[in-house]
Amino acid sequence: MRFLKMGGIAGCVVAALVAGCGGGSGDGLDANGRPLGEGEDPGGPMTASFKSIQAKVFTPVCTGCHAGGSAPAGLRLDASNSYMLLVDVDSAEVPSLKRVKPGNATNSYLIHKLEGHAAVGARMPLGGPYLDVATITLIRQWIDKGAPQ
Ligand code: HEC
Known part of the structure; x- marks a missing residue:
């Protein structure tokens, strides 16, 4: 027993x-x-990981515009392209800045666009509604810890 x-x-x-x-x-x-289709939310709260940002923000909010051959500024944000087109890649609008500069969210153009103080163009997502501060903070944290994939 x-x-x-x-x-x-x-x-x-x-x-x-x-x-x-x-x-x-x-x-x-x-x-x-x-199996998660693109745009499907895996559930649970968003975290400061690339996978979570992709699932909660890039795929559902950004790919309506930022996908395919005519993606604005050549920036595709679908799951198979976003990382390699963001991290350590020069911005098209302000080439002196990286879209995502690992370890430095404040100097990452992606953050400038999301917070609405970019030198060129409009705040993202274009036309709004814009991301809330908590969501942008998680994206900042992901960049500040080195933007791991
Ligand atoms: C309604 C269409 C639309 C949506 C939705 C949208 N964008 Fe954009 N995005 C644009 C356009 C058009 C431009 C170029 C003009 C400008 O910057 O205003 C652009 C430019 C950008 C740039 C500048 C790229 C560079 O290399 O200079 C970034 C970064 C960006 N978008 C990120 C995002 C993110 C992140 C999201 C989702 C949270 C998003 N956008 C949602 C239309 C959109």
């Missing part, structure tokens, strides 16, 4: 390592176990 109980606990520990024990690892399963 005691042996069976131990086995049950051990089995639970093993199961927890693989897939969680009685819930609690739903985030990982959500993010990895379910």
Whole structure:
């Protein structure tokens, strides 16, 4: 009887390592176990990670304009192009600034556009509604920690 109980606990520990024990690892399963179409929200609060920013902001808010061959300023923000077109890439409007300068949100043109103080053009998303401060803060945090992919 005691042996069976131990086995049950051990089995639970093993199961927890693989897939969680009685819930609690739903985030990982959500993010990895379910095929996510572009624009689909993986659920849960936004975090300061590239994946989360893509899912919560770039795909749903920006790709209406920033996608395909005629994307404004040549900036495509769909999931397969956004990272390589943002990080360490010169802005088209103000080429002396990087769109995303890893470790330096304040000098990243993306942030200037989102906060509405860019030297050229309009605040993004064009025409609004604009991102709230909390959302922009998470994007700033992602850049300030080095803009990891
Ligand atoms: C309604 C269309 C539209 C939407 C939606 C939109 N943009 Fe733009 N974006 C533009 C246009 C047009 C330009 C060029 C003119 C300007 O800057 O005002 C531009 C320019 C930019 C630039 C400057 C690129 C460079 O290299 O200089 C950035 C950065 C940018 N957008 C980011 C975003 C982000 C991030 C979002 C989503 C939060 C977004 N935009 C949503 C139309 C849009």
